Amino acid sequence: MARYYNTIQILLLILVGIAFYVAYFNIDYLSERLWIFYLFPFLILIVQLLGLFIFTIIKKNRAGTLVGGLIILSIVSTFLYNSELVKSKRVLQATLMDDLSAIHLTLRENRQFEVNASTLFTEDYFYGKYKVIDNKIIFLDKRYNNDFIPDTVTIVGDKIILEFENGEPNTDFASYFDIKKNELKSYHKTVSE
Known part of the structure; x- marks a missing residue:
């Protein structure tokens, strides 16, 4: 039964991560449709992702922690790649x-x-x-x-x-x-x- 819940946690982490990237790569569409409220989906997805990640840590789900860590690392990497830190002067x-x-x-x-x-x-x-x-x-x-x-x-x-x-x-x-x-x-x- 614990294995089943671990698998569900991993799948939820992956789904929330995919939803975040779908929203991120469609940010122009969201800002056009939702005006200044386009940040709400990001806020909700980040809170869900962090909540699930913390939950997998508390439940000692190693695979879930690894998957959640990789998703968070990929999101941070994406933001760093698009920031001024790595762009030309x-x-x-x-x-x-x-x-x-x-x-x-x-x-x-x-x-x-x-x-x-x-x-x-x-x-x-x-x-x-x-x-x-x-x-x-x-x-x-x-x-x-x-x-x-x-x-x-x-x-x-x-x-x-x-x-x-x-x-x-x-x-x-x-x-x-x-x-x-x-x-x-x-x-x-x-x-x-």
């Missing part, structure tokens, strides 16, 4: 603000870019490669869900200009990025090929 950060939305651009030392477009209810992420030639940033991958951000943009002072009109930078409202951090000045000669 940021060399440029810029933001384009609108009345109800913002687009954040990050260029990394390893020639990767990240674009985070957020509105009141949604958040979209785009990742890819870029290269720099003089004061131009050339995106080699999809950088936005439409052509609002062209594949080549120009750094002019503390702004990233999206388009020019009659040879002059267009600095109308919500038509350029404000640069918050720029270490490309000393870096662009090594990035461009």
Whole structure:
């Protein structure tokens, strides 16, 4: 009978772990549907996982403790992998603000870019490669869900200009990025090929 309960504990740990990963990899969908309440499923799943893990320890279920420990280790590893600790250094950060939305651009030392477009209810992420030639940033991958951000943009002072009109930078409202951090000045000669 004890073996049966040990097996049930292991299966519950595995199911809660799988549910956590399903929620984690569908976080955009959850945030779109549940708005700010999308964190509740994570909270419930973490509490369940930790409760089951502690229960297996108390019941001296070695296999359950091992499985629970591996699941918790994999979750921690996933968060560490997606954290800033293991990512390449940021060399440029810029933001384009609108009345109800913002687009954040990050260029990394390893020639990767990240674009985070957020509105009141949604958040979209785009990742890819870029290269720099003089004061131009050339995106080699999809950088936005439409052509609002062209594949080549120009750094002019503390702004990233999206388009020019009659040879002059267009600095109308919500038509350029404000640069918050720029270490490309000393870096662009090594990035461009």
